[in-house]
Amino acid sequence: MFKRNLLAVAAATFMAGAAVPALAEVSIAYQGDFESLIAPGIAAYEAAGGEKVNAIKLPGGDNYSPRIALDLSAGTAADVIMVDSYIVAQFAGSGYLAPLDDVLASWDQGKYFMKGALDVVSYNGKVYALPTATDVRMLWYNKDAFAKAGLPLPWQPKTWADVIDAGKALNKAGVKDAFLLEAGTKWGEGTTMQGFYMTLLGADTPDGDRNRLRDRASGKWIGDSPAIRRTLQFYQDVYVNDKISSPAINYVADPFNDTNNAFLAGKIGIYASGSWANNCLWGCGNAKQPTQAEKDKLVGWTQWPGSGQPGAKATTDISGGWTVALNAKAANNPEAVKLLKAIFNADNLGKWTVSSASLTVRTDIADSAAYKADPYMSSITPLVADTTGRDTVPGYDKVSALVQDMTTGILDGKSVDDVVKAYNDALVDEFGADNVVTLK
Amino acid sequence: MNNQIGPWLAAARGPMLVAMLPAAVCILATLYLAGWAVVFSFTNLELTGARSINWAWVGFDNYVRLFTREGFLNSLWVTSVFTLFSAIIGQTIFGFGLAVALRGNRSVLRNIVEVSIMLGWLLPDIVAAFMWSNTTSATGLINNAVLAPLGLQPINFIDQYALPVVIVANIWKGTAWSYLLFSAALDSVSREIIEAARMDGATPFQGIRMIVLPMVRAHLVTNLLLVTIWTFGYFALIFALTGGGPGRRTEVLSILMVHQSFEVGKLGYGSAIAIAMMLIVGLLALAYLRQLKEPK
Numbered sequence: 001m002f003k004r005n006l007l008a009v010a011a012a013t014f015m016a017g018a019a020v021p022a023l024a025e026v027s028i029a030y031q032g033d034f035e036s037l038i039a040p041g042i043a044a045y046e047a048a049g050g051e052k053v054n055a056i057k058l059p060g061g062d063n064y065s066p067r068i069a070l071d072l073s074a075g076t077a078a079d080v081i082m083v084d085s086y087i088v089a090q091f092a093g094s095g096y097l098a099p100l101d102d103v104l105a106s107w108d109q110g111k112y113f114m115k116g117a118l119d120v121v122s123y124n125g126k127v128y129a130l131p132t133a134t135d136v137r138m139l140w141y142n143k144d145a146f147a148k149a150g151l152p153l154p155w156q157p158k159t160w161a162d163v164i165d166a167g168k169a170l171n172k173a174g175v176k177d178a179f180l181l182e183a184g185t186k187w188g189e190g191t192t193m194q195g196f197y198m199t200l201l202g203a204d205t206p207d208g209d210r211n212r213l214r215d216r217a218s219g220k221w222i223g224d225s226p227a228i229r230r231t232l233q234f235y236q237d238v239y240v241n242d243k244i245s246s247p248a249i250n251y252v253a254d255p256f257n258d259t260n261n262a263f264l265a266g267k268i269g270i271y272a273s274g275s276w277a278n279n280c281l282w283g284c285g286n287a288k289q290p291t292q293a294e295k296d297k298l299v300g301w302t303q304w305p306g307s308g309q310p311g312a313k314a315t316t317d318i319s320g321g322w323t324v325a326l327n328a329k330a331a332n333n334p335e336a337v338k339l340l341k342a343i344f345n346a347d348n349l350g351k352w353t354v355s356s357a358s359l360t361v362r363t364d365i366a367d368s369a370a371y372k373a374d375p376y377m378s379s380i381t382p383l384v385a386d387t388t389g390r391d392t393v394p395g396y397d398k399v400s401a402l403v404q405d406m407t408t409g410i411l412d413g414k415s416v417d418d419v420v421k422a423y424n425d426a427l428v429d430e431f432g433a434d435n436v437v438t439l440k
Numbered sequence: 441m442n443n444q445i446g447p448w449l450a451a452a453r454g455p456m457l458v459a460m461l462p463a464a465v466c467i468l469a470t471l472y473l474a475g476w477a478v479v480f481s482f483t484n485l486e487l488t489g490a491r492s493i494n495w496a497w498v499g500f501d502n503y504v505r506l507f508t509r510e511g512f513l514n515s516l517w518v519t520s521v522f523t524l525f526s527a528i529i530g531q532t533i534f535g536f537g538l539a540v541a542l543r544g545n546r547s548v549l550r551n552i553v554e555v556s557i558m559l560g561w562l563l564p565d566i567v568a569a570f571m572w573s574n575t576t577s578a579t580g581l582i583n584n585a586v587l588a589p590l591g592l593q594p595i596n597f598i599d600q601y602a603l604p605v606v607i608v609a610n611i612w613k614g615t616a617w618s619y620l621l622f623s624a625a626l627d628s629v630s631r632e633i634i635e636a637a638r639m640d641g642a643t644p645f646q647g648i649r650m651i652v653l654p655m656v657r658a659h660l661v662t663n664l665l666l667v668t669i670w671t672f673g674y675f676a677l678i679f680a681l682t683g684g685g686p687g688r689r690t691e692v693l694s695i696l697m698v699h700q701s702f703e704v705g706k707l708g709y710g711s712a713i714a715i716a717m718m719l720i721v722g723l724l725a726l727a728y729l730r731q732l733k734e735p736k
Contacts, residue, residue: 066702069488087488094488176578176596185699186683248599251685253573267579394489401704409510412687422510429505430706 025051026335029068029078033060034322036285037132037352038082041343048342051335054078060284061256062188065397072096072327079330080339083129085120085323086189086390086397092123093394098331099126109346109364117361120392121323129323130344133358136317136383137198137274138301139163140281145266149173154300159308160202160234163270167244170269178244179270180263183235183407186255191407192400193320193390194272199234201316201388202306203227208439211312213399214391215437221399223424225439228406230307232419235410247411256280264298272304275380278357285356292376303383317387321361359384395431402426474718481712487705495708502712512713514688515696516720519672522607522692527671530611532663535618540648543626554619561616569680572609573598598682602689606678613677614670618663625659626652658732665728672721693717 030038035057042053056078058064065084071077072091083091091097104110104127113131121129141155149169157163167178182195197213204210204227209217211227222228239247249268252258260281262268271277281299282289290298303315324343330336342348350365352358354374359381360366371377390396402423409419427436449456481502485495506512538557542550560568575581576597583594597605629652637647653660675694678684684691684699691699693713701710 062703069705070702073487073492090488093490094492096488184683184685184687185703186685188703246596246599247686248596248602251598251602251682252577253570253680397488398486398705401699405704408685408687411685412689418510425509429509 026080026330026333026339027054027056027078028080028082028339029056029058029071030082030324031060031064031322032057033280033284034082034132036355037349038343040351041345041348042339044345044348045339045342048338050338050342053339061254062186062190065188069397075329077327077329079327079333079336080343081325081327083323083325084189085129085131085321086193086392086400088121088129088323088325089123089392090394090397091325092126092128096328097128098326098328099128100130100326101127103326103337103340104130107341109341109344109362112346112362112364114361114363117321120321120389121325123394129325130340131321131323131361132344132349133353133356134319134321134361134384135275135359136319136380136387137194137272138303138317138383140263140271140273140277140299140301142263142266142269142271143298143300145170145173145175145269148266149175149269155302157302157305158314159305160199160237161308162305164237164242164244166270167238168242171244175266175269177246177249177262177268179238179272180245180249180259180268181235181238181272182250183239183247183404183411184250185401185404185408186251188404189320189400191250191404193318194274195235196231196403196407197318197390198272198304198316199231199307200227201318202304202313203230203234204307204309205311206313207311210439212391213403214393214396215439216391218437219393220435220437221395221427221431223427223436223438224420227439228423229416229420230309232406232410232416234307235407236416239411240413250411275357275359275383277301278376279355315386317383319359319384319387319389321358398430399427402430477711477714477718480708481715483708485707487702487707489705498708502709503716505709506712506716511688511691511696511700512693512716515691515693518603518688518690519692519694521603522610522674522678522690523668523671526607526610527614527667528664530607531614531618531667531671532660534611534615535620535663536622536660538615538619539622539626540652543623557612557616557619560612561614563613565613565676566680568609568613569677572605572681576605599686602682602686606681606690609677609681610671610674614667618667621659621663622656625656629655661728661731665725665732668724668728669721672724673717 028038028042038055042055046053058067065087068077068081068083069087069091072081073094073096077096088097104113117131117134118127121127121131139157143153146153146155149166149172151166151169155166157166163179170178181199182191184191187194200213201211204225209215209222210225212222214221238244249259259268259271263271264281276284278295279285279289304317306312306314306316324340326336326340346362346364349362350368350370353360353365354370354377357376359377360371365371391399405426406419406423409422410416424436424438482497482499483495484491484498484501486492538553542553563571573580577583578594578596582597587594633651634647637651642650673694674692675698678690678692679695679698682690684695694717697710697713697717700706700713
């Protein structure tokens with residue numbers, strides 16, 4: 001009661017009445033970027049004789065996950081909930097989600113989910129969400145801007161220095177914000193993953209998890225390491241020392257849409273983004289997409305280069321993805337399970353996977369003709385061979401928020417030393433000194 | 441002391457008690473909610489994860505961290521600058537100045553001015569934020585309509601002048617309130633007194649300083665009290681416009697509180713920030729209320 005009361009109050013004040021109570025037999029909360037997956041799933045469920053669905057469509061962007069966390073902790077969340085995969089373990093550990101092993105075992109399509117993808121959404125050996133797809137990350141670049149700056153196409157940077165040099169050339173050609181490297185809190189998890197982690201993975205040798213946020217062998221968070229310092233140094237070069245971009249690009253009123261527009265207009269030269277960009281640059285799920293040839297004429301992508309330090313990886317990648325989970329309170333609601341299955345039905349999920357340029361985590365969809373025939377999917381599939389996942393254990397969402405605070409500090413003009421110290425202190429506050437390690 | 445109540449009030453005791461119910465509900469709700477925040481500020485409760493279930497009492501740790509961890513002191517400074525310049529100086533002086541300038545003016549100009557400042561007040565914060573974002577961005581209205589035609593380099597105002605931009609935006613947004621309050625107050629100052637002062641040789645400035653200001657003193661203090669309270673905890677416009685950035689340059693206390701409570705998920709620490717804010721605003725309000733008392 002103690003906690004619930006405060007959380008209910010917090011939810012009520014923070015969301016200012018936006019929380020819609022579940023009036024129908026089954027409710028679903030989802031992120032608007034996934035409309036083209038969820039809406040037809042709901043329609044199929046209703047057409048098959050299901051209950052009326054109370055669909056709560058929320059805007060995408062950095063406020064989605066805090067909103068869901070509040071709803072869950074206040075006990076007002078929907079029956080079926082879309083959840084970013086990084087926070088599934090945390091929610092499961094809080095007792096907010098229902099395990100789905102029985103659902104998978106009793107469903108003829110359960111066997112198609114790839115094991116690695118289910119590991120990401122597992123906690124204490126149980127599966128707590130169904131993954132829609134996964135993704136890979138890369139540097140997108142505007143070809144017009146690159147041509148104007150006299151840079152070679154296709155662009156193939158080998159080190160961080162190459163990226164900075166390209167940025168300087170873009171600056172000279174009038175592209176003031178040469179490189180959008182996500183920083184600060186307005187991108188939410190985007191800063192941690194598209195920006196910080198992609199840089200971090202190439203900052204040092206992968207041996208002993210020296211290029212990660214967590215030492216997975218000992219289960220300790222890394223509070224200070226050469227890789228973290230080099231990554232912050234790179235942020236400092238981009239925004240403070242070489243100033244190839246202005247910090248303000250991370251604080252526009254509508255980060256995702258404003259950035260897409262600025263990038264397509266050539267006002268941003270390089271955009272640290274992911275495989276979804278092939279679709280989402282023109283509006284995720286937007287039916288009026290340009291053809292692939294038109295897209296290829298305008299933008300291209302290259303793999304994120306490593307730092308160039310001895311032993312560091314030549315290219316880096318990290319994968320995430322969104323999932324759909326079942327509220328623990330709806331564990332015994334058969335309608336919620338039916339809705340979940342309707343959304344993940346091979347036909348519905350398969351269509352969305354191809355149209356949204358998502359990397360499937362199901363063997364049946366991977367083997368489908370439509371998926372195999374898509375040229376963009378074929379071009380990004382090789383990246384899957386050398387990717388990794390986030391440290392999706394409970395606590396990662398806290399660490400991620402603190403990582404965002406580190407980048408905020410750099411944009412604020414603080415030194416790498418100060419920023420790392422603040423990060424380390426906050427980690428110790430959170431997890432205790434025994435669970436935080438410094439790598440020399 | 442006079443403990444007698446009027447016979448009319450005594451007869452109406454029943455209805456009076458009923459009429460007090462809404463006030464009682466409001467007061468109880470406030471105490472209840474603030475009480476939870478106080479309690480939680482002494483715990484390490486979190487939004488999700490292990491500490492959302494197994495929280496513990498941590499004494500004054502959260503309050504100590506207000507001063508030993510970065511964030512709070514910076515935000516306190518930013519909030520103070522924001523409140524001083526946008527509310528106490530900006531809205532109050534602009535509102536008073538406009539009220540004085542337009543007093544007795546029945547022209548179309550007055551209508552135009554009133555409609556424009558009222559629009560700012562009535563516009564939802566989020567809409568206003570997008571408007572100001574579009575006005576001050578590198579490709580925004582000011583650059584395209586003013587600086588570019590003059591042959592000047594475009595300026596990204598949010599990048600270089602983030603705090604001034606949100607201050608100006610808030611002055612624009614809130615001046616209407618001060619203007620309305622002062623207009624009403626000035627209407628209560630009779631024309632004869634001002635005429636008399638002028639006959640005695642007072643300049644217009646002296647007339648305002650020595651006659652008008654003392655007469656509207658209570659309104660002035662009430663206005664300062666209200667705009668200070670509103671501005672000190674103001675959230676939506678700044679959050680939508682800059683999200684607290686670039687860096688932490690516009691990270692006012694309310695944004696820090698939301699960030700720590702709901703993005704980092706430390707409800708205990710966020711509650712401590714909220715309580716600190718409440719204490720500061722409470723002290724400011726007390727100071728203002730003392731000013732409301734008539735000088736002896």
